[in-house]
Amino acid sequence: MSAQIEDPLTEHELSTEPVFDGKLLKVKRDQVRLPDGKQSMREYVRHPGAVAIVAVMADGRLVFERQFRYPLRRSFLEVPAGKIDPGEPILACAQRELREETGFQAAEWLHLGQIHPCIGYSDERIEVFFATGLTEVGNALDEGEFLEVLSLSPAEARAGVLEGRITDAKTIAALYLAEPHLR
Structure with a gap:
């Protein structure tokens, strides 16, 4: 050895x-x-860690959320995401967050990788997933959670990043990791 x-x-x-x-x-x-x-x-x-999900609808559009983020005092376009609970497997967390926030369940899941969004001041990690075969089952937002669910084509999402309408780092990284699967 x-x-x-x-x-x-x-x-x-x-x-x-x-x-x-x-x-x-x-x-x-x-x-x-x-x-x-x-x-x-x-x-x-x-930070306990989180998941982010690039969820693809049957028509190829991507599921997004528009959510107010208090530290920056404005709403952002983001992929569905959420905090990992203690002891929770990352796939179970991704499945739970997609359902709770967007009302969708996915039949197929692919782990795309891990990102570290704030390496200069945080140990946060975000596990990124790609979800397909979506079925709408109804959301179950956490108390005090408010958001709008919408969809964008992959081209609209790319344009949103390049034009500065999508600035959330986890969303940009997740879209980049998902790119080979969106072609």
Whole structure:
């Protein structure tokens, strides 16, 4: 067996302390040893992880949501997505979120990959899925969740990204990962 070679850019945690412990997010402050042996501080957000779904209707149109996002004080066009519950398998989360938010169930699921949307300040990961064979079964929004469900053709979605109408990073990345399956 060969020994694993450590990345020379690795920073080593020396100590950690909680800064904020919220319902969704937790903020930590760590003291770290840098690659040159000096010390520094890192503050970052711990996130439970999420899923995002590129869902394709029978006519080839993609399911989108328009949802108000409080931190930026405006509504955004996004693919369906949601937080992974503790211990929840990622596919089960994707199936649950698609149904709850859009009212669709999918017959076929493909895991497209994982993205890290905020690597400079968060450990969040988003598991991206491609869903086809949709059947409308009725939504079940969480309390306090408000959104509009709409559909865009793949060409309209691409144009929305290029023209700045779709700026949500997870949506842009998910569309990119789904592109080979949309042709």
